[in-house]
Amino acid sequence: MTSGRRPTLEAVAARAGVGRGTVSRVINGSPKVSPEAREAVLRAIDELGYVPNRAARALVTRRTDTVALFVSESEERVFGEPYFAGIIRGISAGLADTGLQLLLVIAQSEEEHARFERYLTGQHVDGVLLISLHGGDPLPRHLEENGVPTVLGGKPVGVVPVSCVDADNRGGARQAVEHLIGLGRRRIATIGGPQDMQVGVDRLDGYHDALAAVGLTGPVVHGDFSEESGERGMLELLAREPALDAVFAASDPMAVGAMRVLKERGVHIPREVAVVGFDDSSIARHTDPPLTSVHQPLEAMGREMARLLVARIRGEEIDRPVVILDTHLVARASSLGNGRSGAH
Amino acid sequence: MTSGRRPTLEAVAARAGVGRGTVSRVINGSPKVSPEAREAVLRAIDELGYVPNRAARALVTRRTDTVALFVSESEERVFGEPYFAGIIRGISAGLADTGLQLLLVIAQSEEEHARFERYLTGQHVDGVLLISLHGGDPLPRHLEENGVPTVLGGKPVGVVPVSCVDADNRGGARQAVEHLIGLGRRRIATIGGPQDMQVGVDRLDGYHDALAAVGLTGPVVHGDFSEESGERGMLELLAREPALDAVFAASDPMAVGAMRVLKERGVHIPREVAVVGFDDSSIARHTDPPLTSVHQPLEAMGREMARLLVARIRGEEIDRPVVILDTHLVARASSLGNGRSGAH
């Protein structure tokens, strides 16, 4: 099988009885090739099992046909739950017929982060996708300054990004709280996410939006999206406002933590306190009772990120640099009556 | 920032007042460089912010310093749950200081599968990691025949692989069933996985091992690892053997499906029927009751895959081509008494 070395463009040219240039044109789909020549070249390629050498091509074109998905992993939560898998799958689908390869870069430490920053700015990839950025990370700015197109997954705090895809966190939170209001709840608390992350801010804003619309307010505590912080938050809320009748948690794990505390206290869910989470992670369907949660279109987000990046790499005009995709509420028994869980 | 073009080796050589060869030697850690020259080169590299061009290097060395993680995605389940994330994270960690980059290849269709096979055999990567292979997929054989080192995650059916990392599925299943036996259960059924996958076969073997050791047998049905198939399997088991007192499901989702059926029938878990799953996925902690399950060391498996592949790429002798990592049971309330859930 491995006949010494792989066939080169030269070998294909020789076999097809044409010059290298012609073979190159055929491969790159140039129209300036006669049908006969094209035919001969294609046959030769097929017979030899020729596959172009990417390195050689990259060397001269200064394009690598590779984009990196950069995940900063100091934050454990990223990898948990469907978030990561869903996004990746969308990205992969969005890249599928573009000829671009996906390089997965996971920076597990601070130095690795720095090392990869160097790597990414050093002509090794045509573009970068960033997810789960820490607040104020200068990486996207550095990349853009070095001419590397970058698309963010999730809005960064403060700065307006060149291009970014996010779920409608604010709208989703609003929906969640409106849902609770619609069920007759009036003392609605929230366990918010970290306020140094835009996603935490947005979900809290949505909560306030919905309450303000009907002239309500409610107690607010903050967690870090983890189950433990949900427990702590719930304890604090119960201490502060024993009469609350609903809790909106800015993440599913926090909602799970909150539910645990409520159950331990003998508080019935949803009769006494309704609970809503955010993310519609796989655990939401399996808690007791099943957790009402806000669903994000992860795969679509990934696909959209890929689409934006490809457009930018190709130098096309970007219509909207920031894309916000709709979220929707999945109502389950943790907020609905004791009965069947509905969906959508 | 982007001053026209990135500095080349030539530029570094000029600035350091040496020849290209010397710079190359410094970069590649050759000992045949005088301290002064090395010093000068390093300073020049630093001042210019030089980053070697991988494509140029790959062209001449015929190594790409890239390995691919190939995931065949016809099988939905791969991406779900922690399996994928855990493995990836281990692989990434195992690759971290090898200088190798990780290319993520997700084949979502049959043609993509074929296309990537061509790509991977075509000198674009130094090695390939394969997870979740379909029974009898010829890909690993083709890769090895083309001189591409390949490491499998999970044993393939039939053939003996060159190198492969797997969890001790058989031992884990045995532990699970022994656990049930130890709790006094005697009519232990199983919902097995698909028998065209080695993992399904192994878990079923482990089940039989444990029962045979105490002279028991039990009813067996088969599912496809999905929740629905777990429901179907449970219904069939109940019809066949109404008096059973324990079920070992070969996957967590199947266990969840089984528990749902039992609850609907008003069967108490674990008093009347104990349930054990496999994978210790995140849902296991959140079901009602929490699910006893067999834990696999996903991150260690990923790291081991990376280690094996790197060794093979470097041409080192492989001690054990097939690595089986231990699993352990995490006992929770679905098998233990009604009380607290233990661990480990």
Added chain:
DNA sequence: TGCGGGCGAGAGAGCGCTCTCGGCGCCCCG
């Protein structure tokens, strides 16, 4: 003082591709 050995450095070739350019034929129009 002369010479050989060894170590460090530089020049040159070439990896496989793309891209530019000049040329060769052919067609069309004058």
Added chain:
DNA sequence: CGGGGCGCCGAGAGCGCTCTCTCGCCCGCA
């Protein structure tokens, strides 16, 4: 029948690196 274009093609250069080979220098030994 001749000339100008146009369509297609091949030759050549060169992308940035590694690697080999040769050369020069310094040191030690006779």
